[in-house]
Amino acid sequence: MFRRLPVLAGATVLLLTTACGGGDEPRPGERPAQPPDSTDPEAAAAELLAEMSLEEKVGQLFVPVLVGTTAEENADVVERYHPGGFIYFPENLETPEQVAAMSNGLQELAADSGAGVPLFLGVDEEQGLVSRLPFGARFPDAMALGATRDPGMAAELASATAEQLAAVGINLDYAPVADVNVNADNPVIGIRSFGSDPELVGEMAAAEVTAFQEGGVVAVAKHFPGHGDTDVDSHTGLPVIDKSREDWERVDLPPFQRLVEAGVDMIMTAHVLMPQLDGSQEPATLSPDLITGVLREELGYDGVVTTDALNMEGVRQTHDDGEVAVRAVLAGADQLLMPPDLDLAHSAVLAAVREGRISEARLDESVLRVLRLKLRRGLFDAAPADADAAAGVAGNAAHHDAAQRVADASVTLLRNDGGLLPLAEGASVRVLGVGAEEIGAALADLGLAVTDSADGADAVVVGTDGARGDAEQRDLVARARASGAPVVVVAQGTPYDLAALPGIDAYLAVYSSMEVSRTAAARVIAGAVSPSGRLPVDLPGTDLAFGGGLGY
Structure with a gap:
């Protein structure tokens, strides 16, 4: 965790008079030609800050969405806005060689632009449901990790993921999810969470964080x-969580x-409204009480705070997109992710600083945090991604195993x-x-x-994913039961489906629709693997609770 040294606070005031007092235009002749001399991130960040223009x-x-599949398609954005980074999505990602070349090209553009600050190149690679890379090992979702109860496996996932990302020049992962999923009807978190127990979520998330950061x-x-x-879903609306401070401290805060x-x-903010924690009627992303008051002052966090995507409807309910960006900075955010209109948001923040609404000292706090992290993670002296090595890592057999x-x-x-279960060898299914x-x-x-008919079969295996909310899936299970054969359900989403599927003979939860999870279900059904997972959540409407699970 970063801690502001007392000397830096005083030095920042002095730097403001030298960095900003002479106007906003860049001074190319004064740009450092190489990374700062100091090996201390605090001093090095201050050195860099002194050479940067206001723009x-x-x-x-700002961290905008990347355009296309080449660095050149984003050259104008780098030159005009000097962004702190970019976020990759599937439409930007084709092969390891292409991603490595694009990452290298973007960093070259940044090095040749403005103050020459390298980019955060980020991606949502949680694994499981939220994965962007079209290559490399695909692990199950976080809830599956929670069911293992093994933080070593969480670390293994993060280490493999970090190796895959770093090989193609991606230096930031918007993971892990530290949310405690206590709502069976949660439409956006669900299996992306490690579970409903705060201690379990914290333990697994901490294991991933350590492994990601050790992997660079x-x-x-x-x-x-x-x-x-x-x-x-905060992508489409503003969730309201009307719980007391006491309940929040017991459930959501510990991780x-x-x-x-x-x-x-x-740490990423949520576009959620928590009226009992903050009376501003603003989503947490725009709340000084929650970001500066609770996260910064109460918890003592001085690392980088990023917003969730600013193109989500949860944060666009009451302000235009420029004002949202300004309010997020005033609330305490350091990076503004995916503004829907980059020019509008950048202009609004720049104007707010020039007009004094956002003080230059407040701006410098965020920039220093960003620079310190880039220095700490070695972005200034990082070697270019090697295309051949990237291809090898993507096919790493150890990761798939x-x-x-x-x-x-x-x-x-x-x-x-x-x-x-288990079914006997040679059984018909x-x-x-x-x-x-x-x-x-x-x-x-x-x-x-494996047969084409349930008639005479020893069992019917039915895969589900969210059957609680899907009548067609429930009807398919009912038709399987009507065949007279024993029915085995393999739940690949949250395990909550069990309450909506009465009368089935066997029920397996694998918490993921990844191929490895489907293979794992088959191994348990056939007896090649003994089931060892334990429920990471309570199952409302059943007699099963956190920790439940059978073996052979």
Whole structure:
């Protein structure tokens, strides 16, 4: 965790008079030609800050969406705005070689522009449901990790992910999710959370943070002050969490408190309204009481705070996009992620500083935090990504094996009436529903006879994902039951489906629709793996609670 040294606070005032007093235009002849001499991030960041124009400092606050698949397509944005970074999405990512070349090109553009500050190149690579890379090992979702109860596996996921990202020049991952999922109807977190127990979530998230940062990749814990108790998706609306300060401190706070103490590089805000914690009627992203008051002053966090994406409707309810950017900075945010109109947002923040609404001292606080983190993670002297090495890492067999081990350890057997599972070798099985092709292929490889009809089958396996809210999936399970064959459900989303599927004979929760999770389910059904996962959440509407799970 970063701590502002007393000498730096005094030095900042002096730097403001020299850096900003002579006008806002860059001074190319005074630009450092290489990284600052000091090896202390505090002193080096101050040295860099003194050489930056006002526009360049404001630029460090912005992280826009990347355009296209080449650096050249983004050259104008780098030159005009000097952004603090970019965020990659699937449309920007093709092959390891292409991503490495694009990352290298972007860093070259940044080095040749303005103060020459390198870029955060970030991505949402949580693994599981939220994964952007089209190559490399695919691990199960966070809830599957929670079911293993093994922080070593969380660290293994983050280490492998960090290696894959760093190989293609991506130096920041918007992960892990530190939200405690206590709402079965949560439409946006769910299996992205490690579970409903604050201690478990904190332990697993801390393991990932440590592994990401040891791998040279900036870790971003999200979404403060907590998005696990919502029934509204903040991408489409503003969730309201009407819980007391006491309840929030008991459930949502502990993982973030643990990560602050562990020195997490960056924390992302949530676009949620918590009226009992903050009377401003603003989402947390725009709340000085929550970001500056609670996160900074009460928890003592002096790392980088980033907003969640500013193009989400949860933060666009009451202000225009320029005002949202200004208010986020005033609330205490250091980086503004994905403004829907970069020019409008940049102009609004720049004007707010020039007019004194955002003080230059407040701006410099954020820029110093950003620069310190870039120095601490070695961005100024990072070697270019090597395309050949990137291709090798993407196909790393050890990473794929690790993903399968995590999936195998996560499978949670919650019902097994009459000892139906494991099925005997050679048993006939009809496979239907979500993931049927992959589950069926894995069962066939394990010696079971996969049939085209339920008639005479020893069991019908039905894959589900969110059946509680999907009548077609529930109807498919009902038709399988009507066949007269025993029914095995493989739940690949949250495990809450069980309450909506009465009368089934066996129920497996794998918490993920990744191929490794479907293979793991097949291994348990066939008896090649004994189920060892334990429920990471309570199951409302059933007699099963956190920690539940059967074995063979």
